[in-house]
Amino acid sequence: MSWKEDSDCCSWDGVTCDSATGHVIGLDLSCSWLHGNIPSNSSLFFLPRLRKLNLASNDFNYSKISSGFTDQFSSLTLLNLSWSNFAGSIPPSLSNNITQLAYLDLSYNSFTGQIPSSFSNLQQLRHLDLRGNNFVGEIPASLGNNITQLTYLDLSVNSFSGQIPSPFANLHQLRHLDLRSNKFVGKIPASLGNNITQLAYLDLSSNSFTGQIPSSFSNLQQLHHLDLEFNSFVGKIPDMFTNLTQLSFLDLAYNELIGSIPSSIFELLNLTSVSLSFNNFSGSVELYDFAKLKNLKVLALSNISLSVSTKLTVNSSFPNLSELDLSACNISKFPDVLRTQHQLEWLDLSKNQIRGRIPSWMWDIGVHTLYYLDLSRNFLTSIDHLPWKNLEYLTLDSNLLQGSLPDLPPHMVELLISNNNLTGEIPSSFYLGMNNFQGTIPQTYAKGCNLTYLRLSGNHLEGPLPPSLINCVKLQFLDVGNNNLSGPIPECLGNSTLEILDMRMNKFSGSLPQTFAKSCVLVSLNLNGNRLEGPLPPSLVNCRHLEVIDVGNNQINETFPHWLDVLPELQVLTLRSNRFRGPIGDTKTRVPFPKLRIIDLSYNRFTGVLPIWYLNGFKAMMHGDNNSIEVNYMRSSNYSYYESISLTVKGNDIQMERILTIFATIDLSSNRFQGEISKVLGKLKSLKSLNMSHNNLTGGIPSSLRNLTALESLDLSSNKLAGRGPQFNTFGIDSYSGNSGLCGFPLSKSCSIDEASEPTTPTGFIEGDDASSWFDWKPAMLGYASGVVIGLSIGFMAFVTGRPQWFVRMIERKQSRKLTRVIRRGRAGRRSLLVHL
Structure with a gap:
């Protein structure tokens, strides 16, 4: 409002002028709702004496940096373009011409490419912030060789790779270094601790650094923040902390550290946060060793492979914590230290051996502050009282709880209490799956109901689903699967705020809701295993976010x-x-099903030739990442809900309780398809499983199927195929049986020509055993030969039905990164995986 033409521009908000010349030397337009791009002829560039320019927190519509920045602002010392939706690569001329820059902030945009080597011209630069972009490649060595005045460097949350360049040792003035959430590898150079001794803030977390933590870190006497979590550091923690007297934040979690916890850590009296979780320490540690740290607020010791003793010593006291994480610490009772924790906000005692009732003195801890409590996977038998006024997240699953639930706190957001033996009346909300609740779901939900999360799967519930659920205007998650519910599906659910709707394995009948609103936000719809009739509603196309439709x-x-x-x-x-x-x-759709990875049309009455147009449009199956190193499953981002699916593998109907994100399969079996197998199938290079058995397919097996090098399961049996079938002669005979016209190895019927002339076949396939023995104690055997994908998937199916619990724990632990690294190492790693199995 101050920008008026009849007033002196030097009085305008955000404008700074030179008091002697009157020239504009500073312009701060941050948070000014600017939108669009900045053309090279913008009046902004009529300010050649500008020294400071701040355009942060605007919206420049993913445009590139204009050439005007590099041509007209040679006097610029400060440039801040953070949080402004710029995109593209950094023009080299930016650092060629604006050589006086001391402060450059390009953080949280969509910049791509590498850091230009011309950055070496910015020899006056003291502050460089490039975090939260899409930069790639290695850090140019010139960044350390020439920009030796840097005091602040933040390259976090990008895709930088390679090692830390040795010239970093020249950054003697550096006080803040943040490289977290990149793809850096290798060992940390000792020079980082020997030469950059002014460091006060060091964050190397969420990378792939290896080797030992450098003992040279003992030279960083100004350090107050050290974060090395989510790497692959090995060996013992060096006893280097005696000199780090300023340290207030220490995080070494999610590594592969061994040995004991150095006693010098307990002497760092300024520590406010300590996390050592998920390492491989040995021996034991006394919880009260941390009692000296009077300023401590956060203590995380979960899954550290050693016992945590909670024995109270005489006249000992403990600092007032806000977070205490002691999951999987071999604790057999509620720690006495909790008796004094009246300000606690977060408490995790899961995966221990705590037995019996929750003691009454626990009701006094964090009465007004506790909002997160996890007591799951213990041996608790009852819970009589929930006194915490502001509790939002309560996890009690996998205990021995009996009886009925007490009244719930008023601000509860999520209650996880599955796998117990609770009975009595059903509360009208939250996660109460896998218990012994009986009867009907509460039928009345009042208008304005605040329910957002309802999970009642795996009980013995009967009766209809209440239409009054539509009154819960915030309901996003509804899981009532594996019950005995019946009746029609309420029509109102098609006009709800649901993101997850899981009603599988019940007795629902009638038609699906025929009207799904244009505002539909459904991501997953699972109605498998009911008695539904009638057509699928075309209005489902309004649900543009749908990732899963299962009406099998x-x-x-x-x-x-x-x-x-x-x-x-x-x-x-x-x-x-x-x-x-x-x-x-x-179809008339140009690219049908562009992201489809799993399609199962089996056991229906489809006729005609195979759907070539659709097969040719399955782009996700053509370009999937067969070499992915991550073991991820399809799941809801907002809830602890994993997608699942029923499949037929080797003639066995099995339930895949979690779906790998790289899993791709086509099942067209047990229909009435006819004609030849299309060579188009050879384009679907990501396929892991292909089943076209029990149809009326004729002709030969197209040679293009040789391109399916990721294929791990193949079934073409019980058709009318003919000719030589050697394309996949490492699959077992059961993949081809029931085709009287096929001949050649591995079939018993010989062809008229010499079998020795068979063409070579793709490597990486393994012969199947008979169906019964294949699905047995070696569920990952198939994956040994070709990517471990079905092996891991079937492995999960196996152990959720009672297979070896040590393997369950290995997968479920957050340290599944270890398994990822085994897979990453290729054949040698796969052999190692089999040794584990």
Whole structure:
């Protein structure tokens, strides 16, 4: 409002002028709601004497940095473009011309590419912030060689790779160094501690650094923040902390450290936060060794492979904590130290051996402050009282709780209490799955109901689903699977705020809701295993965020719902075991099902030729990442909910309780498809499983199927295929049985030509055993040969039904990064995995 033409611009907000010349030398337009790009002829560039320019926190619509910045601002000493939606690469001329820059902040934009080597010209630079972009490549050595005046360097949350350059040792003035959340590798150079002794803040977390923690860190006597979590550091913690008297924050979690905890840590009296969780220490530690740290607020010792003794010593006191994390610490009772913790906000005692009732003195800790409490996976038998006024997250699953639940706190957001033996009335909210609740779901939900999360799966509930759920205007998650619920699905659910709707394995009947609103936000729809009839509603296309549609094992009688192919995020489509009929035909959609990775049309009445147009459009199966090093599962980002699916593998119907994000499969079995197998299938290079058995397919096996080098399971049995079938001669005979016209190895029927002339076959396949022995104690054997994908998936299916619990724990632990690294190392790693199995 102060920018008026009839007034002196030097009085305008955000404008600074030279008192002697009147020239504009500073312009601060941060948080000014600016929008659009900045053309090179902008009046902004008529200010050649500008020294400081701040355009932070605006919206420049992913435009590139204008050439005007580099051509007109040779006097600039400060440039701040953070949080402003700039994009593209950094023009080299930026650092060629603005050589007087002392402060440069480009953080939290969408910049790409590498740091230009011309940054070496910025020899006056003291502050450089590039965090939160998409930069790649190695850090140029010139950044350490020439910009020796740097005191602040933040390259975090990018995709930088390689090692820390040795010229970093020249940054003697550096006080703040943040390299977290990148792809750096290798050992930390000792020079980092020997030469950059002014460091006060050092964050190297969430990378792939290896080797030992340098003992030279003992020289960093000004250090107050040290974060090395989520790396691969090995060896013992060096006893270097005697000199680090200023240290207030220490995080060494999620590494592979061994040995004992150095006693020098207990002498760092300024420490406010200590996290050593998820390492491989040995021996034991006394909790009261930390009692000397009077300023301590956060203590995390979960999963450190040693016993934590909580024995109270005479006349000992403990600092007032806000967070205490003692998961998997071999604790057998509630620690006495808790008796004095009246300001506690976060408490995790999960995965211990605590037995019996929760003691009454626990009701006094954090009565007004505690908002997170995890007591899961212990041996608790009852809970009589929940006195915490502001408790939002309570996890009690996998205990021995009996009886009914007490009244819940008023601000509860999530209650996880599955796998107990609770009975009595059902509270009308939260996560109460896998218990012994019986009867009906509460039928009345008042208008304005604040319920957001309802999970009642795995009980013995009967009766209908209450239509009054529509009154819960914030309901986003509804899971009532694996019960005996019946009746129709309330029509109102199609016009709700639901993101997750899981009603599988019940007795629901009738049709699906026919009207899904344009405001639909559904991500997952699972209705598998009911008695639903009628057509799928075309209004489902309004749910543009849908990733999973599973209506398998119902009685739906209609033709293929081709209109679903426009859903841009759909990854899983399961129509198996229904009464779908007729040919699939072509589609008018240019790229149908662009993200589909799993399609199961088995056990229906589809006819005609294979859907070549669709197969040719499955882009996600053509370009998937077969070499992914991450073991991730499809899951909801907001809730502890993993997607699952039923599959037929080697003739066995099995339930995959978690779906790997790199898993791709096509199942067209047990239909009435005819004609030849299309060579288009050879384009789907990410396929892990292909089942076209029990159809009327004719002709030969196309040679293009040789391109499916990621394939781990193949079933073409019980068709009318003919000719030589050597393309995959490392698959077992059961992959081809029931095709009287096929000949050649591995089939018993010989061809008329010499079998020695068989072409070579792709490596990386393993012969199948018979169906019963294959799905046994070696679920990862298949993955040994070709990517461990089905092996891990089937392995999960195996152990959720009672297979070896040590393997369950290995997968479920947050340290599954170890397994990822085994897989990453290729064949040698796969052999190592089999040794573990």
